[in-house]
Amino acid sequence: MNRLPLFFTLILTAGMASGQVVVNPDGTHSTVVGSVIVNPNGTHSTIHGSVVVNPNGTHSTIVNNTIVTPISGTNASTTPGTETNFFNPMFGSRTSTGPFQLTTDGFVNREDKKMNYIILKFPGKSKDELYTKALAYLRHYCNEPGGIITSAAEESITIHTTDSQIPVAGYISKFTLNYTLTMHFEDNRLLVETPEINSIMRLRSKNRTTTVGISGDKYDQTIFSSKGRMRLPDTGYALDNVVNTFVNDLRKNIKRNKY
Structure with a gap:
């Protein structure tokens, strides 16, 4: 997918x-x-x-x-x-430049790590308009099996989605990221919470996968060491880009009224 x-x-x-x-x-x-x-x-x-x-x-x-x-x-x-x-x-030298950054605590706001959200501004667009356009794009984005969208009275939308076949430089195998992301709507702006990682899998062969942790001792492979050093830099870069590309595409499609 x-x-x-x-x-x-x-x-x-x-x-x-x-x-x-x-x-x-x-x-x-x-x-x-x-x-x-x-x-x-x-x-x-x-x-x-x-x-x-x-x-x-x-x-x-x-x-x-x-x-x-x-x-x-x-x-x-x-x-x-x-x-x-x-x-x-x-x-x-590989650091992504999007709004979210992967750390030992999961994804955080790159500019202010104490904030658990980012703000996307859309001057002149009402809350209802932003909700409608975002929902239309998300239905397109999550049209594959396993993608789940839940919404609450035009106030917020939560997606549970999986991006698979993520290529990582230096690896023949691919990675899969399952994450949850919630957004809240107001006039002129959209609040996007930091994504919550549910699982990271490394696809070593057709019938073999390995669970990859962010850090800690309970995984065979982790992106960060117990001291916070990046063990799998290319993986971290690729996962950063999956989430940040999604956010950037959402913003672009709302602005240009594609859906």
């Missing part, structure tokens, strides 16, 4: 090959090593299909062997190189 086509397209689109050299706009050279761009100043960017996650958290796009940067608009070109070694960087 694949309900987030944009995210998965970016992950699966062929990007640059290991061994290519990146010629930066200032004339310096970076090297593609596995799924990482090693920059001359020692920082690292991570390649996810046609997207490059920069050390500062911004994203660049690979278009016809050119890396288009998000702020300055300057481009870097790629040429064949000779480096073929693999380097696995720390999670810092």
Whole structure:
């Protein structure tokens, strides 16, 4: 089941090959090593299909062997190189930029971790209009078996949904995330509670799955260690993007009146 086509397209689109050299706009050279761009100043960017996650958290796009940067608009070109070694960087260069972030306590508000919600603003839209448009989109989003929507008198909507076949860089196997998310409606704005994770499964083979925990000792595999260190950075990045892509798509579809 694949309900987030944009995210998965970016992950699966062929990007640059290991061994290519990146010629930066200032004339310096970076090297593609596995799924990482090693920059001359020692920082690292991570390649996810046609997207490059920069050390500062911004994203660049690979278009016809050119890396288009998000702020300055300057481009870097790629040429064949000779480096073929693999380097696995720390999670810092993969940090997602959406409103929610996965931590040892589950998903939290990225900007204010003490808040258990975020606010999406829609100036000029009434509470009833926001509810109707959100419900229409969610019915489309949760149209697969296992997706459940509950609502309360046009005040709130809760979804229980599963995203499966989540690709994670560096893994042949896929991951499945089951989570619950509740939103509340007011005039001009939508309050989205931090998602509650019900389960994370790693699909190792057709008939074998492993339960993955966020942290703790009762799981064979956890995303965070008992000391809070990120053990599975690519998994954390991918799960961040599943939830944040959903929120961003919800916001876009309400604004453009698609449903």
